[in-house]
Amino acid sequence: MGGSLFAKIFAWIGIVYFTLMAIGIGFIHGTGISLLNPDADNKIEFPFEWINENLIYAFAYWIVLRYILQKIPIVNIRQLLLTPMKKSKVIRFAVNRTNFSTFNLMSIFYLVPFSLTVYSMGDLDSNKLIFWNVSIIAIVYITNYLNIILNKRDSLVFIFAGVLILFRALEYWDFLDFTVYSKIIFTSFYNQPILVLIPIGLLAYTYYSVIRYFRFGLYIDTGLQVKVAEARQDDFKFLNRFGDMAKFLRNDFRLIKRSKRARNTALMGIGFVLYGLIFLWAQDIYGETMLIFGYLFSTGGFMFTFCGLVPSWDSQHYSFMMCQNIKYIDYLKSKWYLGCLGIGIATLLASPIYAYFGLFHFVAIICCGVYNLGLNSYLTLWAGAFTKSKVDLDSMKNAMGDSKAFNSKTLLLTIPQMVVPVVVYLVVSKFFTPMTGCFAIGILGAVGVFFRKPVFKLIIQTYKTEKYSTLSAYKETN
């Protein structure tokens, strides 16, 4: 199929891109040139000290990121239990496979060029530097195995993320500077190469803890059992005001509450509210126009991430939905309401944050919100008809690695979603004022709102023609 080939090429381009990025950033960091502000004045004088100061945070972020994104091997163990292989071999096989995860490889791709650059530029001792590298990579692998254990205990990661935010805040307001301690700890791995034994020892310990953990938990009723939460009925009575839509919206709210994958997607969508800040702080590099790009995500994050997976959220019971007394228009309208609700909340959250930076940003946020409401919401739903990836509601892994979710048609649709408003802004603000540029985007969105009926007709038609292939795609087991 053309689609899957495209997805494969896309995935490989992604891998090559990130590898090159890791290597490139490693080199640049090694020279001490600031990425955000590449002026000579901002050059970091001692990159090696700088990295040691920041490593503590790097590892902390790594652990949280791994928790969210990295697949763990437990699921695959089940099928191997009945094969004529020794249990310990099965476990080691599954655990060792994580050694080649992108997270570990990227760290190495970054560290090696970094070390080579700092070595060539400064007066560091090569042997000591090698030992330092071994220590750091050992710690990277400790986080790798920690992740496997942490995955079984959700609350731990939230505590961890909370502490991380607290540390950052304390440092931001100058209460405590953790970089000082970070520097002392990690520089000592360079100064005293013998200390490499500590991370190596810890690594061995975590590795064997993971193995032992599985060794004794390797029965489907203990370690491999999926935790079952006690169920409680949720009626979400406030949704009744949505009339006919209420019954569908209620289920979507239950979905978000009860499915890990849906919950994380929704949270991620809300997290996007802050996305605009990146473009705001880095305006010198990206320029003003890219602000619009950021603000579209700030207000539409939930709509893009969550509604982008309509109808995949219903993939596990799509045949049921198709046989019930449900009109397409009601079904799609309820999803559209949900998306609009998301845009509304995100805009509401974002406007005070960005209004802090000035009236222009406030107007830009509102206008981007309107554009999302009036145009992007339809386009996202429409794209959904072509996104035939099955969503496993019960596991949150694979949330990013779903290559099927990228197909040429959905990718093409990002042009009107993202490129058009940015270009409109660029052109209008060039000839008039930036503010007018925002209004132009807002007007486009407002006009879109009035075209709901004919647009929905078109979307429904697409859903109908795609129905059979969607059904058969959802039937496929991965």
Next chain:
Amino acid sequence: MIKFNNISKTYSKQTVLDVESLEIQPGQAFGLVGNNGAGKTTLFSTLLDLIKPSTGEVLNNDINVRTSEDWKSFTSAFLDESFLIGYLMPEEYFYFVGELRNFSKKQVDDFLTDFEDLFNNEILGGKKYIRDLSKGNQKKVGIVAALIGDPKVIVLDEPFANLDPTTQIRLKKIIKNLSKKEDVTVLVSSHDLQDVTEVSDRIVLLEKGLIIKDIKKTTKTLKDLESYFTKE
């Protein structure tokens, strides 16, 4: 009346279903038997417009299932676990189906009292989502939900498989009672010849997508069918 006109389904040269003509009268208890891959599920799927047939059309009470959605208001089905919404509790699922079929909460509650025996205290008032129920209990939920809201056409694919003996007997009773109603058409498929002969008054035998036998049930139907399958 349900009419299959010249329905066939071909996947890359392999024909899995080829039914020239099949008519099912209202009120009939229709049984479908056959080995794996005989085309039973495919036939039901074309009736529910879940599969696009390669040729022909299906009429459900004169409504072409592919061009109109009106048949959905009087037709219900349980084919497999993709008819369940795993993250709902059984009650929530029943109420949702009730809402879709214009049944109030109260009506659903009343309706469910008839199934207390079948549920055996394992379904209602529990603290589990459907995804955490056992396979057998999931099936019970799906089948009972398919009966909510007085549907006129009920399609059940392999309803007896995976159920314990007590439940099988109770379910057979329920299906027999349903098909006593004159305007309700029940379509059931099964591997088990005895189950299917017990609940149906007409039996169609499918083999490699073709109708081999189409018989009205008599006392010797079961023998007939058994001898057909032992012959091979």
